[in-house]
Amino acid sequence: xxxxxxxxxxxxxxITGQDHVTLxxxxxxxxxxxxxxxxVIPAFxxxxxxxxxxxxxxxxxxxxxxxTTDSYVVRPLFFPGGDIGTLAVxxxxxxxxxxxxRPLGLSAAFILEEGLPLATLEKVVAxxxxxxxxxxxxxxxxxxxxxxxxxxxxxxxxxxxxxxVEHGLAIAPTSVRPGDAILxxxxxxxxxxxxxxxxxxLQFDTTIETDCAPLAEPVLALLAAGIxxxxxxDLTRGGLATALIEIAESSRLHLDIDERxxxxxxxVRGACxxxxxxxxxxANEGRCVAFVPAPEADKALQIMRNHPVSARAARIGQVxxxxxxxxxxxxxxGTRRILDMHSGEQLPRIC
Amino acid sequence: xxxxDEYRDQDQARRLAxxxxxxxxxxxxxxxxxxxxxxxxxxxxxxxxxxPAITLLHGPGCPVCVTPLELIDKALFIAARxxxxxxxxGDMLRVPGSGxxxxxxxxxxxxxxxxxxxxxxxxxxxxxxxxxVVFFAVGFETTAPANAMAVFQAHxxxxxxxxxxVSHVLVPPAIEALLSAPDNRTQGFLAAGHVCTVMGxxxxxxLAEKYHVPxxxxxxxxxxxxxxxxxxxxxxxxxxxxxxxQYARSVQRAGNRPAQALMAxxxxxxxxxxxxxxxxxxxxxxxxxxxxxxDAETRFGLADYHKDEDSECISGxxxxxxxxxxxxxxxxxxxxxxxxxxxxxxSSEGACAAYYQYRRHTEKSREPAPRS
Numbered sequence: 219x220x221x222x223x224x225x226x227x228x229x230x231x232x233i234t235g236q237d238h239v240t241l242x243x244x245x246x247x248x249x250x251x252x253x254x255x256x257x258v259i260p261a262f263x264x265x266x267x268x269x270x271x272x273x274x275x276x277x278x279x280x281x282x283x284x285x286t287t288d289s290y291v292v293r294p295l296f297f298p299g300g301d302i303g304t305l306a307v308x309x310x311x312x313x314x315x316x317x318x319x320r321p322l323g324l325s326a327a328f329i330l331e332e333g334l335p336l337a338t339l340e341k342v343v344a345x346x347x348x349x350x351x352x353x354x355x356x357x358x359x360x361x362x363x364x365x366x367x368x369x370x371x372x373x374x375x376x377x378x379x380x381x382x383v384e385h386g387l388a389i390a391p392t393s394v395r396p397g398d399a400i401l402x403x404x405x406x407x408x409x410x411x412x413x414x415x416x417x418x419x420l421q422f423d424t425t426i427e428t429d430c431a432p433l434a435e436p437v438l439a440l441l442a443a444g445i446x447x448x449x450x451x452d453l454t455r456g457g458l459a460t461a462l463i464e465i466a467e468s469s470r471l472h473l474d475i476d477e478r479x480x481x482x483x484x485x486v487r488g489a490c491x492x493x494x495x496x497x498x499x500x501a502n503e504g505r506c507v508a509f510v511p512a513p514e515a516d517k518a519l520q521i522m523r524n525h526p527v528s529a530r531a532a533r534i535g536q537v538x539x540x541x542x543x544x545x546x547x548x549x550x551x552g553t554r555r556i557l558d559m560h561s562g563e564q565l566p567r568i569c
Numbered sequence: 570x571x572x573x574d575e576y577r578d579q580d581q582a583r584r585l586a587x588x589x590x591x592x593x594x595x596x597x598x599x600x601x602x603x604x605x606x607x608x609x610x611x612x613x614x615x616x617x618x619x620x621p622a623i624t625l626l627h628g629p630g631c632p633v634c635v636t637p638l639e640l641i642d643k644a645l646f647i648a649a650r651x652x653x654x655x656x657x658x659g660d661m662l663r664v665p666g667s668g669x670x671x672x673x674x675x676x677x678x679x680x681x682x683x684x685x686x687x688x689x690x691x692x693x694x695x696x697x698x699x700x701x702v703v704f705f706a707v708g709f710e711t712t713a714p715a716n717a718m719a720v721f722q723a724h725x726x727x728x729x730x731x732x733x734x735v736s737h738v739l740v741p742p743a744i745e746a747l748l749s750a751p752d753n754r755t756q757g758f759l760a761a762g763h764v765c766t767v768m769g770x771x772x773x774x775x776l777a778e779k780y781h782v783p784x785x786x787x788x789x790x791x792x793x794x795x796x797x798x799x800x801x802x803x804x805x806x807x808x809x810x811x812x813x814x815q816y817a818r819s820v821q822r823a824g825n826r827p828a829q830a831l832m833a834x835x836x837x838x839x840x841x842x843x844x845x846x847x848x849x850x851x852x853x854x855x856x857x858x859x860x861x862x863x864d865a866e867t868r869f870g871l872a873d874y875h876k877d878e879d880s881e882c883i884s885g886x887x888x889x890x891x892x893x894x895x896x897x898x899x900x901x902x903x904x905x906x907x908x909x910x911x912x913x914x915x916s917s918e919g920a921c922a923a924y925y926q927y928r929r930h931t932e933k934s935r936e937p938a939p940r941s
Contacts, residue, residue: 238676242663248907418685487570493685550574551582551791553614555927560906 246455246501247560251464269390270468272316272452275383284319286310287378295338295372297416299408299427302375303345305503308432309454310379311353315434316450316506318389318441319381321355326377328362331370342373353432355379385441391468393448398537399515400473401508403436403528404429405481406458410500411489420493424485431504436525440508445518449509452502459498459557461507462545473545474554475535498547499560512536576790577613585795586618592802598624598754599801600747600890602740603709603761604631604919605789611923613791623798626754626890627920629743629846630761632708632736633660634888634912634919637842639876640736641666647703647734647869648679654697656690657705659683664915667876687719687733694723694731703865706733711763713737713854714828717835720856720863732865735855738841740764741772742852748780752891757801759787759794762816767832769824773812781810788816835860844878844912845885884911887920894924901925 242249259267266274273286290306307324314321326346330339350357357377387393408429415426433452440447449469451461458480466473482490482497490497504527510518515533522531545557601607607627610616616625629635645666648655655671662671662683675681680700684690687704694702706716716733723731740761747753760773765786773784783804787797797815804811814820834857841853856864866872886892894900894913904910906922913919 238673240672240676242672252907418683420685484570487573491570491573549613550577550579551613551615551618552579553617555612555614558906558926 246460271390272313275317282383284314284317284381284383286313289376291374293371294416297428298412298425300430301342301345302373303342304349304430306375306377307346307349308430308503310377311432311434312452314379314381315437316452318385319383320438321353321379321381321434323356323358324377324379326357326360329370329374330364331372332364332367334372353434387447389447389450391449391465394469394471394509394537395448396471396537396539397512398448398509399512399533400475400535401518402532402534403506403522404530405483406502406505407482407486407497407500409503411486422485422489426485429502429504431527433506433527436522436528439521440518443521445514446511447508450506452506455501457499457501460559463557463559466545467543470542472538472541473535476548477550479532479534481530576792581792582795585799589799589802590620592806593620593622594806596622597756597802597805598626599757599798600626600628600755601759602628602630606759606794607920608923609789609794611927615791615794628890629888631919633664633915635738635843636707636736637844638666638878639874642876643871643874644705644734645674647865648674648681652701654680654693654700654702656682656684661705661707664912665909687716691719691723691731694728698730702731704733706735709738709740709764710768713832714767717831720835720860723863724860732863732868734865737854739852742849744776746849747889755890757783757805759797760784762786762788762819765820767825767828769822770812777810777812783810784812786814786816786820845888884913887913894921
């Protein structure tokens with residue numbers, strides 16, 4: 219269609235680009251993606267980083283090691299079902315698991331704000347010890363720094379982890395193949411709503427708890443059973459939708475999923491309806507997607523369902539060639555739409 | 570989930586779509602007024618179920634999109650002041666003004682907070698008597714009663730450090746402006762269910778009669794919208810032009826009288842600029858004289874600030890239903906939700922953003938948008 223007369227490409231409200239970091243840069247969406255692609259990855263460019271996976275797999279003599287790190291700045295520090303300590307351990311254990319690695323050891327680095335009650339630190343550390351024990355890994359090294367009052371937010375935690383890769387697969391987005399089945403390990407959206415409810419003082423009839431949990435067991439069970447796992451991705455900020463979009467873009471393939479097969483707890487759905495949020499974009503801390511060849515999908519699901527953390531695993535879609543780099547979703551009323559990466563965090567709508 | 574899943578039933582949706590196809594004998598253009606309806610239509614792909622003869626036009630019912638540039642600028646100016654706590658609904662934070670958005674003000678040190686109710690902002694004012702707390706009172710008739718209540722309570726409780734930056738707009742004058750425009754294509758309207766929950770639908774009766782146009786008060790779930798379209802098509806086919814109520818489970822003819830009374834006390838009807846459309850007479854709400862002390866524009870000396878928008882952006886044509894979002898040359902290339910050229914690309918209720926998120930591959934191309 220012809221443009222309207224006198225159409226001028228000059229924008230009436232030009233955006234000249236952000237010259238400061240905004241919160242949207244940390245939201246797990248397109249802006250964070252751009253920040254990494256434009257500033258961070260080019261500066262460090264190397265082969266393991268280029269795979270854009272949850273962790274790097276490094277070769278040491280005859281063995282392969284997975285290595286990953288993550289920082290935790292959650293507010294509030296304590297929330298239903300977990301705290302910053304459980305997040306910091308499970309997050310890194312899960313990033314190792316997404317490489318198909320068995321965790322060997324974790325580091326923990328704390329940035330503490332002057333004035334933090336020691337009882338708070340003790341509580342967080344106890345949670346970390348408990349989570350590490352559950353994931354059968356030790357926290358073997360660490361660091362502590364203190365910053366002036368007002369220069370931190372109580373506690374910031376960084377964890378890094380090393381794991382051993384005991385399989386010969388290349389588990390990465392680039393290994394996804396047309397015909398793969400997409401498996402989801404459980405219901406989505408709980409962590410995002412749990413945090414938002416506490417942070418914003420929203421009250422619901424039932425308390426929504428985070429799904430924070432380690433995923434190493436079901437993943438290692440899949441590998442032990444000889445399932446040819448092509449890709450794994452844990453669903454953190456940006457949720458299921460963002461994880462799938464990243465994989466579609468890296469693999470240059472088409473991912474098609476069915477909304478009706480994606481479990482969302484009733485209370486999470488209710489909260490999303492009230493706030494105008496999409497559960498597919500909400501954060502999770504104990505959920506992952508697995509890409510496996512379709513003939514192995516049923517066996518893989520059975521294995522995942524044997525573990526409490528992935529007892530509700532379901533097949534949600536499949537991979538095809540075209541349209542490339544796109545995720546489509548069959549809606550509840552049977553029509554199809556695309557899933558796009560949000561630019562920052564989801565914002566509650568006006569009405 | 571009860572009371573939700575019933576309205577998203579696939580078989581019922583197909584049956585309604587078949588009924589619409591059966592009722593349709595020639596082309597009709599129907600506009601949904603509300604951004605919430607636009608979002609649902611595109612999110613659920615409702616228009617894919619319709620016969621090709623039915624064209625849905627996406628109207629100016631997203632409050633984020635129609636808030637004028639000069640008001641966003643005023644918000645940015647106020648929010649940047651060190652003594653101010655600036656409170657807003659979430660989706661206003663990314664709307665571009667002349668110099669950035671509220672997120673960038675926050676990044677530079679402004680105290681900008683997302684609230685879920687104007688009463689939360691009032692509570693902040695009570696807790697922070699040494700700060701100025703300003704609430705960005707945006708929206709249609711739906712949000713006006715709660716915003717009126719905040720001002721009313723501030724007055725009753727004598728909370729002097731609270732004020733509101735008001736940009737309320739009204740639906741009926743916008744419908745009239747659309748209908749009287751020479752390039753109007755709209756033959757029937759789906760009126761916004763939530764607006765009518767507050768206001769009722771009596772004020773739409775003269776519009777239906779004067780312009781001989783059917784108006785169906787419609788809800789927001791897929792089956793609501795399909796049924797609203799069916800009722801509208803049946804009227805068009807039968808040559809009727811009446812106001813009908815599809816959303817009877819929420820909307821009563823007279824609306825919510827106590828809410829209207831509060832609005833009438835706190836607000837007065839004013840001329841209002843609409844982004845992309847221009848000024849529409851008597852199309853907005855401003856504070857009534859009794860409550861003028863709570864007007865943030867006056868308090869911060871901004872009443873005389875004016876900023877005209879460049880007329881090049883086609884968001885005005887999109888908002889009036891004259892163009893579809895993907896008919897803009899910048900759509901999904903130079904203009905994306907991460908870098909919006911106009912407000913219709915910012916809010917998830919904006920027609921351009923809704924098309925971008927859910928429809929880019931079918932309407933534009935099968936390639937993903939280039940990374941900007």
